[in-house]
Amino acid sequence: ALNLKQVLWIKVKCLDDMSLSGLCHSILGQLDEALQRPYTKPAKTIDALITQIERQVRSNFVGLIAIDELQGLMGRRGGGKDLLMTFLLNLIDRSGIPILFCGNEEILPVIRKKLWVSRRAQASGLIEMTGLEPHIWRFFVKGLWWHQWTNVPTRLTDELSDTLYRLSTGII
Numbered sequence: 001a002l003n004l005k006q007v008l009w010i011k012v013k014c015l016d017d018m019s020l021s022g023l024c025h026s027i028l029g030q031l032d033e034a035l036q037r038p039y040t041k042p043a044k045t046i047d048a049l050i051t052q053i054e055r056q057v058r059s060n061f062v063g064l065i066a067i068d069e070l071q072g073l074m075g076r077r078g079g080g081k082d083l084l085m086t087f088l089l090n091l092i093d094r095s096g097i098p099i100l101f102c103g104n105e106e107i108l109p110v111i112r113k114k115l116w117v118s119r120r121a122q123a124s125g126l127i128e129m130t131g132l133e134p135h136i137w138r139f140f141v142k143g144l145w146w147h148q149w150t151n152v153p154t155r156l157t158d159e160l161s162d163t164l165y166r167l168s169t170g171i172i
Helices: 020-035 046-059 070-074 080-095 105-113 115-123 134-145 158-168
Strands: 010-013 065-068 099-101
Touching (some): 010 020, 020 080, 046 080, 070 105, 080 099
Parallel strands (some): 010 065, 065 099
């Protein structure tokens, strides 16, 4: 019998002003954590890191990489937006697995600017979630509120609805 492990998915969260090298290290770290193994020594260059990640995700049959808070990579330290797009393109092309991009509206113009990244993202399905308008949000929350998933029923107030909207930016 073969003793193979499969990692269905990993989630990597980008910190503010995270470098591409830091993102690569996080991907490898999440793989190590999912496989319950000692930390993998990362390669020294971005290209070598991509190759290392590619080998790791293929040999461990990773089904999906979710990159959360993608706008954190847009800062100066990572080499800028163009380097980010090139990195993501290479990672998609070379790893052969789907990547789920999660981020706020700041990242959309960057992705749209490089249509070749957008086309590759759309090949697997691109869902752009935008927040509801405030008047539609109130209608949505009012319809949902009667379910009361809390132990203590609470009355829905305009202040509570507005706070929920502010915290979620209207994304259901």
